[in-house]
Amino acid sequence: MENSIIIIGASGTVGSAIVRYLNVQQDYKLILAGRRAAPLEQLKKSLHADTAILQIDVARFNEPDLLKGASLVIMCVDIPDNRIPKACVEQGIRYMDISASRQVLHYLEATDTLARTHKVPMLFSVGLAPGLTNLLAKRVRDKLPDAPVLEIYVLLGLGEAHGDQAFQWTFDNLHKTYAIHSDGLDEPVKSFSRPKTTDLLGKRKFYLFDFVDQHILKQQKGLHSVSTRLAFDNRFFTRLVGLLRLTGLTRIYRNKWVQRMMMRLLKKIRLGSDVYGIKVIARNEAGQTESAFLQGYNEGAVTAAVAAGMVPLLLESKATGLLHSHELVTDLPAFFTLLQQNNSRLITRL
Secondary structure: OOEEEEEEOOOOHHHHHHHHHHHHHOOEEEEEEEOOHHHHHHHHOOOOOOOEEEEOOHHHOOOHHHHOOOOEEEEOOOOOOOHHHHHHHHOOOEEEEOOOOHHHHHHHHHHHHHHHHOOOEEEEOOOHHHHHHHHHHHHHHHHOOOOOEEEEEEEEOOOOOOOHHHHHHHHHHHOOEEEEEEOOEEEEEEOOOOOEEEEOOOEEEEEEOOOOHHHHHOOOOOOOEEEEEEEEOOHHHHHHHHHHHHHOHHHHHHOHHHHHHHHHHHHHOOOOOOEEEEEEEEEOOOOOEEEEEEEEEOHHHHHHHHHHHHHHHHHHOOOOEEEEHHHHOOOHHHHHHHHHHHOOOOEEEO
């Protein structure tokens, strides 16, 4: 029986890329969903004739029957509550969310018990961070299982064609206090503080940042310290943000007018490329380390490739409740080989 997949936010940058990956595979009936029909109809013109259109507004969702008959829902926009994942699990529909938002994770955690009751899996950590960072963390811990420390480094290109939600999420997190897991305790820290230098596309400083992957991974047995740091490909811009954070001036990025102005600026003036990179280091108490690395171009494209690669694994999974990419993917080398087939410029060192 053909699996029917609803992609909500299908006309967005990442959503449309996921649609195209799945369309090539020809194994699924695709249902393009979103708030406005016109861009969905435009996308449909380049797809198989049996592709369907479904109008859904996640902010006003109150018709669970709209999802009836689907095998899987892939969510490509940030949900404002857990109504849609709840409607999915109550109907036995598997659910995947590509968000990097900690709030979205909380919504799924609140739905976990219900999902287990209905024996339905929900997948989070699908993308760069969380997602690929989780998989590299799994790889280094497999190689050094007694390591209690994980250091995660994420490099983002300022020339990436991000959507507004991604820009807003980054700006909202530049001036923030959050907790990292350090020496077995949750320690309050400031975002974009405590720089560390490592070699990722050349030596550069990386600053603490509130990526959700570190909050997920800290729950693993034996891990006492987990931290994720961020740098941009433009070293000057990275240092500038670090200086602004030191002086407290990064609070201006929380202003919505400033955010809109910066979005227009970054879309108009390319301050960097669309490169991305990840490095994960595991360290044990004897000082031994294991590391894994990847780099590529077009973060949106690799997020879509990860999501598309997860689809058959999630449809076949016997797991129930909330799970993450490192819990779903069992054969890491095979999964990264698949990613490289779809992303010729992706380089990995596992």
